Amino acid sequence: MTLRFDELARDGQARKGRITTPRGSFTTPCFMPVGTRAAVRTLDTGDLEALDPPVVLANTYHLMMRPGPGVIQLLGGIHGFTGWSGHVLTDSGGYQVFSLDPRVDDDGATFRSTYDGSAHRFTAERVVDVQLQFGSDIQMVLDVCPPADAPAEVQRQAVDRTSAWAARARRRFLERSQDHPAGAQFGIVQGGTDPALRVESAARTTEVGFEGYAVGGLSVGEQRDRMLAALAATVPHLPRDRPRYFMGLGDPVGLLESVALGVDMFDCVLPTRLARHGTALTWQGRLNITNASFATDDRPMDPDFPTGPATRYSRAYLRHLFNVDEPSAARLLTLHNVAWLLNLMESTQDAITTGTLDRLRHRVAESWTHPAESSPSRTFR
Known part of the structure; x- marks a missing residue:
């Protein structure tokens, strides 16, 4: 196991924990600043060293477009490229891709780059390969993140494809890990604000077996009470001995309400954009x-x-x-x-x-x- 979670204290469902990886350890609940293009906007690596965040995020879509995974791998992976020796989590880039009106089928998504209009294709396996080239400590699987107001049939298809892609991504990750240094891999739960669909997605994702689990497809414009209801339905079905990560949440009230439900990790560009x-x-x-x-x-x-x-x-x-x-x-x-x-x-x-x-x-x-x-x-x- 490349990642271990130890629970240190509890208050209701909220928990303080320690995540340990080959790179070191950090304490949760934690907030992870977003460095989309391998930099937190307006800050340099020295600033990050002074702030000492537990993890910094980078985005697979943007880094695959510019400068490309081959360049990053050649220059020492994401850590050598940025000069940052702390933990790095890479998002799959799926959220960005699905905002580009891609052509999606059961195998993957075809889209055009926002940088130069060139055509590209993401599959579950391709996203794993790119993140392995980055050398991230935690990588996310490719998922389908529909809009908050998407109809039930769209949410159903998102859960089905996300589950199928998760299984494929896990197989690829384990195969490549045998001959390639690898960190940890997190699966993602979808299901919109439908509690029953969330429970089903959590069961299907945990059945695959990952080092950690993320809740995706929330904080995308829905009312906070609906967000928390969906989260409350999801968290009890995620393993207690694995980290739980809420993707894309950064407002203080939402953070604390989610911590109270048992979430450990958060990210958002809210602090930098504001x-x-x-x-x-x-x-x-x-x-x-x-x-x-x-x-x-x-x-x-x-x-x-x-x-x-x-x-x-x-x-x-x-x-x-x-x-x-x-x-x-x-x-x-x-x-x-x-x-x-x-x-x-x-x-x-x-x-x-x-x-x-x-x-x-x-x-x-x-x-x-x-x-x-x-x-x-x-x-x-």
Whole structure:
């Protein structure tokens, strides 16, 4: 086994755990910043080393298009290419492919590159091969992720194809692992917001047998109560001795509600995208630093996060940087937002250990409410 999960503490269904791989170990629940094209937007590897995230994500679709898996493999895999020695998880790129209106059949998906219009084809096996060339520590199988409002027959077909592709991907992964250094492989559960379909997909995915399991196809625009109901139906059917990963979720309330249901790992580009538009994550909720009311405000962005990497700068100064289009503005807010979410997860781990998770959930819910109580769109990925 290339990945081990050990449960360290519980508070209800929430759990604090440790994931161990050949590269090292990290503690869950955890948030993983997204470096789609092998870089977290506006940050460099030195920034990541200072932030010390447990895992950084990269995207198979984008890296297969540019610079290509052969280049990355030649330059030492994803770790040598980026100079990052920590854990890397690569998404399959399926979400991006299915947003391109591909031609899909039971064998795979044919699509055109957003970079140059060239034709390409993803199959379960091809996606495994590319990620092995990357040398990622955790790779995701190719799945079918339909829109949130897709009709029942589309969701049914997505579950069937995702299950079939998972079995093929697992066979390819195990075959190639015999003569190729391999990390861990996670299967993905689909099923929309239909609890029964979620349970079926979880059973079919776990039957294949993976090192970890992800919940896909949620946080794609559905109401939060429907998202949580589908998640609550899914998690009990995932093995307790394996990590559980919610793909594409990054809002603080959603994170804590999902942790309470037993989820261990999360990712989203929300902290970086919000930062580029002048929005900071704080213990008081979202803060739009470009607001005119901050023109002479000498307070830090979040007085309740004194160890944040941008604490030395006043709101007035950060607002000034954005108003004059200074590139450092987006970088400073990105550093802050990523650090803030990592700190939230550390606080969550502590709360699980001390049995005070409900208190933390209440605190965050008091200051953070998403518009119309809907979950953030998966377009953030």
